[in-house]
Amino acid sequence: MKTMYIxxxxxxxxxxxxxxxxxxxxxxxxxxxxxxxVIKSILVRDLTKQRPEYVDPSLLTVDKDKVLRDPEIKxxxxxxxxEHPSADWMCEALRAGKHVVTANKMALALHWRELHEAxxxxxxxxxxxxxxxxxxxxxxxxxxxxxxxxIDRLTAIINGTTNYLLTRMTDEGxxxxxxxxxxxxxxxxxxxxxxxxxxxxxxxxxxxxxxLAFHRHLPVSAIEREGMTHVAQEDIRNAHELGYRIKLLxxxxxxxxxxxxxxxxxxxPENHPLSSVxxxxxxxxxxxxxxxxxxxxxxxxxxxPTAGAMMSDLINVILETANDHASQVQARENDGCVPMxxxxxxxxxxxxxxxxxxGVLAHVAASLSSHQIGVKALLQPVERALEGAQITIxxxxxxxxxxxxxxxxxxxxxxxxxxxxxxxxxxL
Amino acid sequence: MKTMYIxxxxxxxxxxxxxxxxxxxxxxxxxxxxxxxVIKSILVRDLTKQRPEYVDPSLLTVDKDKVLRDPEIKxxxxxxxxEHPSADWMCEALRAGKHVVTANKMALALHWRELHEAxxxxxxxxxxxxxxxxxxxxxxxxxxxxxxxxIDRLTAIINGTTNYLLTRMTDEGxxxxxxxxxxxxxxxxxxxxxxxxxxxxxxxxxxxxxxLAFHRHLPVSAIEREGMTHVAQEDIRNAHELGYRIKLLxxxxxxxxxxxxxxxxxxxPENHPLSSVxxxxxxxxxxxxxxxxxxxxxxxxxxxPTAGAMMSDLINVILETANDHASQVQARENDGCVPMxxxxxxxxxxxxxxxxxxGVLAHVAASLSSHQIGVKALLQPVERALEGAQITIxxxxxxxxxxxxxxxxxxxxxxxxxxxxxxxxxxL
Numbered sequence: 001m002k003t004m005y006i007x008x009x010x011x012x013x014x015x016x017x018x019x020x021x022x023x024x025x026x027x028x029x030x031x032x033x034x035x036x037x038v039i040k041s042i043l044v045r046d047l048t049k050q051r052p053e054y055v056d057p058s059l060l061t062v063d064k065d066k067v068l069r070d071p072e073i074k075x076x077x078x079x080x081x082x083e084h085p086s087a088d089w090m091c092e093a094l095r096a097g098k099h100v101v102t103a104n105k106m107a108l109a110l111h112w113r114e115l116h117e118a119x120x121x122x123x124x125x126x127x128x129x130x131x132x133x134x135x136x137x138x139x140x141x142x143x144x145x146x147x148x149x150x151i152d153r154l155t156a157i158i159n160g161t162t163n164y165l166l167t168r169m170t171d172e173g174x175x176x177x178x179x180x181x182x183x184x185x186x187x188x189x190x191x192x193x194x195x196x197x198x199x200x201x202x203x204x205x206x207x208x209x210x211x212l213a214f215h216r217h218l219p220v221s222a223i224e225r226e227g228m229t230h231v232a233q234e235d236i237r238n239a240h241e242l243g244y245r246i247k248l249l250x251x252x253x254x255x256x257x258x259x260x261x262x263x264x265x266x267x268x269p270e271n272h273p274l275s276s277v278x279x280x281x282x283x284x285x286x287x288x289x290x291x292x293x294x295x296x297x298x299x300x301x302x303x304x305p306t307a308g309a310m311m312s313d314l315i316n317v318i319l320e321t322a323n324d325h326a327s328q329v330q331a332r333e334n335d336g337c338v339p340m341x342x343x344x345x346x347x348x349x350x351x352x353x354x355x356x357x358x359g360v361l362a363h364v365a366a367s368l369s370s371h372q373i374g375v376k377a378l379l380q381p382v383e384r385a386l387e388g389a390q391i392t393i394x395x396x397x398x399x400x401x402x403x404x405x406x407x408x409x410x411x412x413x414x415x416x417x418x419x420x421x422x423x424x425x426x427x428l
Numbered sequence: 429m430k431t432m433y434i435x436x437x438x439x440x441x442x443x444x445x446x447x448x449x450x451x452x453x454x455x456x457x458x459x460x461x462x463x464x465x466v467i468k469s470i471l472v473r474d475l476t477k478q479r480p481e482y483v484d485p486s487l488l489t490v491d492k493d494k495v496l497r498d499p500e501i502k503x504x505x506x507x508x509x510x511e512h513p514s515a516d517w518m519c520e521a522l523r524a525g526k527h528v529v530t531a532n533k534m535a536l537a538l539h540w541r542e543l544h545e546a547x548x549x550x551x552x553x554x555x556x557x558x559x560x561x562x563x564x565x566x567x568x569x570x571x572x573x574x575x576x577x578x579i580d581r582l583t584a585i586i587n588g589t590t591n592y593l594l595t596r597m598t599d600e601g602x603x604x605x606x607x608x609x610x611x612x613x614x615x616x617x618x619x620x621x622x623x624x625x626x627x628x629x630x631x632x633x634x635x636x637x638x639x640l641a642f643h644r645h646l647p648v649s650a651i652e653r654e655g656m657t658h659v660a661q662e663d664i665r666n667a668h669e670l671g672y673r674i675k676l677l678x679x680x681x682x683x684x685x686x687x688x689x690x691x692x693x694x695x696x697p698e699n700h701p702l703s704s705v706x707x708x709x710x711x712x713x714x715x716x717x718x719x720x721x722x723x724x725x726x727x728x729x730x731x732x733p734t735a736g737a738m739m740s741d742l743i744n745v746i747l748e749t750a751n752d753h754a755s756q757v758q759a760r761e762n763d764g765c766v767p768m769x770x771x772x773x774x775x776x777x778x779x780x781x782x783x784x785x786x787g788v789l790a791h792v793a794a795s796l797s798s799h800q801i802g803v804k805a806l807l808q809p810v811e812r813a814l815e816g817a818q819i820t821i822x823x824x825x826x827x828x829x830x831x832x833x834x835x836x837x838x839x840x841x842x843x844x845x846x847x848x849x850x851x852x853x854x855x856l
Binding site for chain 1 (some may be wrong): 564565567573574642716718721722723724727730732818
């Protein structure tokens, strides 16, 4: 029986959840692996704060060095969240040869290289299954199951809040503001929902996923980002009429020419597996040269899924390092500068409002055609657009630059652009 | 740099695929892990047969002991398929301390205990990612990512052929026999399709999945099995009208009372993620106490996905055993006798043909009601059933025994039972 000492940074919802689960599972771990996992120190800000009964008060400390500089502590579980000081402390732990388990997507995405360099310098591994997709083991799948694959594309629903909002807007015909208020009351959206609805949370997660899947660092700054607050009921209804659902997607591709990545609301064909991802669920859809199309679907957040994923990481890192053999994780990081693709091809959904009764459609059609954009479908409530009438156009795949240029060239006296959304290719 | 010697049993499609992929990846493996993987012997039946150019003819042998008894060979990749002699040879290799990688679902399902006992006796691990779900890393997810979960339910589409047949029957309105002929011509169904369409293949895979997920052996003999050949166009159309799709599902539950497992065609709600699994794709939907609902979706078969999954196993087993530390896989097997549940609850789809013009519905309704079965929906083409008219009933969840008894009690002069199918619960 080997005793393995663990230090916790933070003891909020997640930290105490990890302490609880570790207590529950200690017996199984002892029995299955002949390893005794013991929490030695827990860093907190306030020693006087009331803690759950399964947190041993004698372990609490306000001195970070009791975790980061204790030579007996080989494993550090970071449960602080946020960029600072988490990133620095994780780097310090790694450089000191301590293996780190974290769910901190922001610190990871913004300090990817430093963390990996610290991991290499300290011969210590960094585990972060819980940072993306909660209960879904997508990080482990990318690391340990798809090694024989070149992954060239991933499309994901990785923000539960926005998927919940869009699902209710779709299923109940409600407006964004009404659903948001409801979600806030239920605790499913933050009082300030910006990080979710503007796609920042999805952007951090996409940076992590793509960096791992493509073996090339995709910095947050290279990700184009568009939120979902401008998606209106009209768009959802039009999309449905055309056979689509609107989802906030995180999308990245990697080809010989380079990488391309964005977070944006998109039309997804109703028969696409991503279309059936409802409520707060998450899913990652990817394509590899050997595995073909693959999707993993599951709960994206919540304290039980998150603590469960961190426990799984902790068990795995203990097993893998109990005999000090070479780390698998750091070995696979393979960085390098990759050009970003400057134009992309996508089908587009364009919703217009006719400002004048005559010649609207002819004008729009001529502008699209002169920019080499084909029209796949068109919704127009009456045969000739009346003033104020809505016209919805679904294009064939086209150069995004051309689409933007064609839209810019619309005569604003004739037509007002209400919304423009990308369309996910549906060929499976 | 450590040299690791590998022996192959069999060199057909899969065996030569593994040899090819290993050749392609040897450089990466050397670089990433400082390990040199070398194929030392390949067992074949016929030395004179033409082989692809990436198979080194000097490695071929017809003497199985060149693989099974060579002390230098630490890893055996079994690519023979079928029950015999694969199962015996894998047991022999494991007992001799050789780690085994296989895709052989039949040998695994039928010899689960012997294989695990041999693994324990020889302190060798058995890897079988490719045996279920081709490219989907479901085995590894169950082993290494969901350790902190008690899994109580799994529902899977794990036979690509039948899902392909049912998808085309649904999307194109074709009959079973016509689609089957087409699939056979395309090589997507065997000349003798029995193993697929009668659910045998799904049964082997379910035995493996459930044994792993529940940490209790589910023998093949305990799985109730019903094929899909009796699913008619009428059933598919009726299901669609009621908001469902028909899929051949493998289903297993594990509660404190015991286990329950069956393979059968079922109605799946159209908004359920399993409903969007089309063509030859596979998916495993499961529920764990910490992770909640989760699904993995991907290609279920094909030589590239299969060889890719086997390569991933081989890399993992080499990494895990390069330093001879305790095997993770065998340690987690936790067998024991679990009672099988003798009755189950499910909603049912019942299609009837009226044999007489009068009193049909009243009779059927009375029989169902006297067996405590509620009717959720009813399809009847005209207000009163004419002779030969079809009546479709969707029940509320009820005891399966009661449903069978109610159906047995129908007056055969009034009504003929055309089909009875289970309905997958849709609450997500």
